[in-house]
Amino acid sequence: MATARVPRYQQTQQSVQKIGWFRWMIRSALIAGILANVGILTVIGISLFMAAPPIPSGASTTFYGADHSVIGEHHQGERRYAIALEEMSPAIVDAIIAIEDRDFYQHHGFDIPRIISAILANIEARGKVQGASTITQQYARNLYLTHEKTWSRKIEEAFYALRLEAHYDKEDILEGYLNTIYFGHGAYGIEAASRLYFDKSASELNIAEASFLAGIPKGPSHYSPFNHYDRAKERQKIVLHAMEETGVITTTERMEAEEASLSIASPGQLEENRTGLFFQDYVEHLVEEEIPDIDASMLQQGGLHIYTTLDPELQEKAEKWVEREIPSHSELEAALVAMDPTTGDVRALVGGKDYEKSTWNRAIHTARPPGSLLKPFLYYAALEDGFTPLTAFRSEPTTFEIGDNGEVYAPGNYGDLYANDFITMSEALAVSDNIFAVKTHLFLGPNTLVDIAEKAGVSENFSPLPSLALGAENVRVLDIARGYSTIANGGSRVTPRFITKITNEEGEVLYESEPTKEKVFDEAKTYVLIDMMTGMFDTSMNSYTSVTGRPIAHFINRPLAGKSGSTSFDSWMAGFSPQLTTAVWIGYDDNRPINHREEGQISKKIWAQFMNDALRDELKMAFSPPDSVIKVEIDEETGLLASEECGPSRTIAFEKGTEPTASCTELLEESMDAEEREEEIAQKEEKFLDRLRRWFPF
Incomplete structure (x- = not known):
């Protein structure tokens, strides 16, 4: 069939319409381009016309204790140095430009191709995977702006970047940036960072050292050489590859720098004028990585006022008793967390016995088997199942058949001491009888303790093993303090709190938190458990073996409840009064066995001495029973x-x-x-x- 022909006048009309649309689009694009250029020229003109933006000397970020006393400041003292660009090693200048802004000398404050590339990359990844801020923009943000993530702030940032570029030389901007950027642990500027990590001036940095330092500002806590050396080395490789790509080093130099041995200096100089060094390190981590709308660049900017839960007096006492009870020549390490059980506020934290030798925070970052510290949670589960403090099992050598393949589990009591008779749950907890615990655990079903521990806030990752009753899974000291606080306050799980409020220089509140509690245990059963936990200090309960608190019973002069725990490699003590929960761990970093005869009581002594000292001026409060308890x-x-x-x-x-x-x-x-x-x-x-x-x- 023949196709109908479109009349010539209709074809002409359609062509005219297409040409019209095309001309309209061209005209619109030309007008938009003219307006954009006029806008850009206007902004540039205003930037040139306005006076040069003043470059502030830099404000301090201040940390406060719970009593609002200053416990630490950034941007002060010997760790803040301003040096000329000419005094900095060329390697650090090259490294920073390569990793942060390789077109620094070509753009005029912001890099439009880089912005477009970042937008496309982020759209493709459906998230923020690539940034586009130039060195000038970062410097402008740190000097003049808040860190709220809004378009208006971005526009202001670009405007200030233009003003900086219009009135200051590139070298001045780069020098200011390198003198103010934050490298972690209170060190601002490259000179402070060089002295902190390598104990040398920034003028002496070689390629390996410079590339290593240049990687830290992306996440000063995450890439801390003191705490995460391996991460920092991986980040260094990224910097070195960027330097090779920009042509400032050769492939041979890059490979040599990657393999070069780095000698990290002792962090002892960090101690000056700071209280609770491990605590403050963790607060920095929270600010950088976990608190919404506040990040590492805000710490770098300075001017923050960070109000914490730390009690400076308790912190001093905690450090004192760790130092006194661990022999000076010993390689034993320790960790301690003291917490208000009613709020979850962390009042004192010790992450190791000597911050100068090691900044690794064992209270937060180390997880070890807690031994018998899990028994109180097991016996709470037993109370829920109908047990009473007088429920009895035989304490005797026992082999348990587990599984369907003839597997057996044969735990033993410490020192192979058994009653060879029936003992009550109350006595079993006081003397820490392992056979009673495993019988209870298997009677209840292994998943029961897993669920109870999760409810209490101890762990969400336990496996339902027969050995879980004896603490075979790893936990952190902070988590033990949290779990024992659940018992101490009558059955409400609290969230450990380190920061109460953060404000800027003007006093505007940027972040604020309130204590969080959730009822997870029955109040009456929790009180019955607390009453049983006081038994470890009651030497009248000595029978076929001693109560586990016998070595420290003479220190106890107020109502306290607790439990000790041990493995071949660890010694633990945790307990509480109505006002304070404290958990203590000692052991070796390399997981070597401890000598329980000589070292096994140290955790108990630290705990008892600290609790006595911390509560010396407090009322001797008894645990208050609910009406449903007799x-x-x-x-x-x-x-x-x-x-x-x-x-x-x-x-x-x-x-x-x-x-x-x-x-x-x-x-x-x-x-x-x-x-x-x-x-x-x-x-x-x-x-x-x-x-x-x-x-x-x-």
């Missing part, structure tokens, strides 16, 4: 209600309705009746024998 005098021999006619007794807390109702005297009467019957039988047997003798006189 305290009863129990006869130690029978486990029934005590009486003067029976033996020694002790007061035990029970949830109402679970306490014994029979008296020990009833059992005593039954016992006496049994003895009388036995005597009567014996007399009859004797008479019967006498008769036999008369019948058979031989």
Whole structure:
């Protein structure tokens, strides 16, 4: 079939319409271009017309304790140096330009091709994977602007960058940038960083050292050479490749720098005028990486006021007792966290015995098996299942069959000491009987302890192993302090809090937090557990073995509850008063075995001495029982209600309705009746024998 022809006048009309649209688009583009150029020229003109923006000397970022006293400042003291660009090693200048802004000398404040490239990369990755800020923009942001992530701030940043470029030489901008950029641990500027990490002037830096330092500002906490040397080395390789790509070093120089051995200086100089060094390091980490809308560049800018939960007096006492109780010649390490159990506020933190020798924060970054510290959580689960403090199992060598393949598990008690008799749950906790714990764990089902530990905030990653009852999984000191605070406050899980508020120079609040609590345990059962946990200090409970708190019982002069724990490589102590929870760990960084005879009690002594010292001026508060708890005098021999006619007794807390109702005297009467019957039988047997003798006189 023939196709109908479009009349010539219609073709002409369509062509005219297309030409019209095309001309309109060209005209619109020309007008937009003219307007854009006029706008750019206007902005440039204003930038040139306005006076040069003043370059401030740099404000301090100040850290405050819970009492609002200053515990540390950045941008002050000997770790802030301003040196001329000519005094800096050419290697550090090349490294910074290569990794941060390789077109620094070509652009006029911002790099449009780089911005477009970053936008496309971020769209493709569906996230922010590439930045586009030039050195000038970063310097402008650090000097004049807030760090809110808005378009208006970006426009201001570009405007200030133009003003800087219009009034200052490239060398002046680069010099200012290198003198103010933040390198972590309170070191601002390349000279401070060079002295801090390499104990030398920035003029002496070689290619390997310069490339190493140039990688740190991207994340001063994440790439800290003191805490994460391997990360810093990986970042150095990225910097070296950037230097090779820009042609400032050869491939041979790059390879030599990658393989060069770096001698990192001791961080001892960081101690000056700072309280709670490990604590402040972690606060910096939180500011850089975990607090919304505040990052490392804001620390770099300075002028922040960071209000923390640290109690300077408690911090001093914590450090004092760690130092006193660990022998000076020993390679043992220690960690301590003290926390307000009602709020989760961290009052003191020790990440190691000597910050000058090692800045590795063992309270936060090290996880080790806690041993018997998990038993209180196990016995809370048992209380939920219907156990009482008087529930009994036999303490004796036991081999447990586990799984379906004939596998066995044969734990033992410390020192191979067993009652070889029934013991109560209360006694088992006081003397830390392992057999009782494993029997309870397997009776409840291995997943029960996993769930309870997660509820308490101890861990979310435990495996349901038979050995979990004896603390075979790794935990952090901070997590133990959190879990024990859940018990101390009556059953509410708290979130560890380090920062209460952050403000800028003008006092504007940038971040603020409130304590968070969530009820996870029953209050009555938690109190019964607390009452059992006081038993570790009660030497009257010594039986087939001693209570685990016997070596420190003489230090205890107020209501305290706690639990010790140990493995072949670790020694732990954790416990609390109503006002303060403290967890302590000691061990070796290389995981070598500790000598329990000589070193095994150190964690307990640190804990007891610190708790005594920390609470010296506080009221001696008792743990307050809820109305649903009753305290009863129990006869130690029978486990029934005590009486003067029976033996020694002790007061035990029970949830109402679970306490014994029979008296020990009833059992005593039954016992006496049994003895009388036995005597009567014996007399009859004797008479019967006498008769036999008369019948058979031989």
